Amino acid sequence: xxxxxxxLKRHQRRLSRKFKKGAKPQSKNYHKQKKRLGxxxxxxxxxxxxxxxxxxxxxxxxxxxxxxxDLQVKNLVKNHHLAxxxxxxxxxxxxxxxxxxxxxxxxxxxxxxxxxxxxxxxxCGHRVVKTLSTRTHxxxxxxxESDRDQNAALNILKKGLSILGMEWQNSTFGQKGxxxxxxxxxxxxxxxxxxxxxxxSALAEPRTRIPCx
Numbered sequence: 546x547x548x549x550x551x552x553l554k555r556h557q558r559r560l561s562r563k564f565k566k567g568a569k570p571q572s573k574n575y576h577k578q579k580k581r582l583g584x585x586x587x588x589x590x591x592x593x594x595x596x597x598x599x600x601x602x603x604x605x606x607x608x609x610x611x612x613x614x615d616l617q618v619k620n621l622v623k624n625h626h627l628a629x630x631x632x633x634x635x636x637x638x639x640x641x642x643x644x645x646x647x648x649x650x651x652x653x654x655x656x657x658x659x660x661x662x663x664x665x666x667x668x669c670g671h672r673v674v675k676t677l678s679t680r681t682h683x684x685x686x687x688x689x690e691s692d693r694d695q696n697a698a699l700n701i702l703k704k705g706l707s708i709l710g711m712e713w714q715n716s717t718f719g720q721k722g723x724x725x726x727x728x729x730x731x732x733x734x735x736x737x738x739x740x741x742x743x744x745x746s747a748l749a750e751p752r753t754r755i756p757c758x
Contacts, residue, residue, distance in 0.1 A: 546633040549589045556582040597635050601642035605652050612705025613640055615656035657704040667691070667699035 560582055563575040604611055618637050622628040640656065647654030664672050666682070668689035673682065675693065682689070682696040691699075703713050 546589055546593070546629070549585065549592075553582070553585050553589070556585050593633065593635050594638065597639045598642055601639055602646055605643060605646040605650060605654065608652070610653045610655070610705065610709070611643060611647065612655050612657060612701050613643065614659040614662060614701055615640075616659050653709055655705040655708055657701055657708065662700040662704075663693060663697045665700055667696045667703070 556578065560575070560578045563572060563578050565571060565575075616636060618631065621631050624631075643654050646652070661672060663682075664674055666673060666684040666687065666689055669684060669687040671684055671686040673684055675682070680693045682691050682693050684690070706713050
């Protein structure tokens with residue numbers, strides 16, 4: 546969207562110049578330009594969808610468990626400074642494709658409530674209130690310090706594993722446990738987990754670009 550803004554603005558200006566107030570119907574050049582503007586918007590829409598599909602496919606294919614926050618996008622975009630970036634990230638569409646590929650490959654894709662995932666300490670559980678500008682988590686109780694997003698990702702991962710009936714272990718050798726059929730707090734689990742996972746992934750707060758893990 547950011548890269549295509551100049552092109553979209555140029556087409557919109559040309560369309561405005563060709564508009565004649567009170568003229569019915571408008572000229573043929575106006576309708577031609579209207580189609581060009583529509584094609585420019587369609588290209589951006591397809592680029593965004595293509596990126597989301599490829600990213601979701603990459604994440605699900607490379608992990609046995611994927612846990613993400615069930616964010617309410619309509620509430621997030623109330624911040625007008627971030628609304629454009631949030632919409633452009635297509636978080637809702639991204640999570641839909643995560644669920645789809647989870648069903649296709651029989652992977653565990655779980656959504657968890659987003660409440661206090663950023664505030665709670667992933668080490669001891671103490672709640673540390675932060676503003677959006679605070680990018681480092683520092684717990685006054687246990688002294689644990691971490692990046693804000695990494696701390697939130699660990700909290701999201703722990704919630705997801707508890708839904709699946711698995712025990713959290715702070716190691717690189719995966720998690721041990723058995724998967725439950727469904728969550729107890731209204732979370733959505735798209736596929737049952739079979740066996741022990743090799744890798745585990747958690748997606749925290751949405752950004753303009755989400756790196757492929």
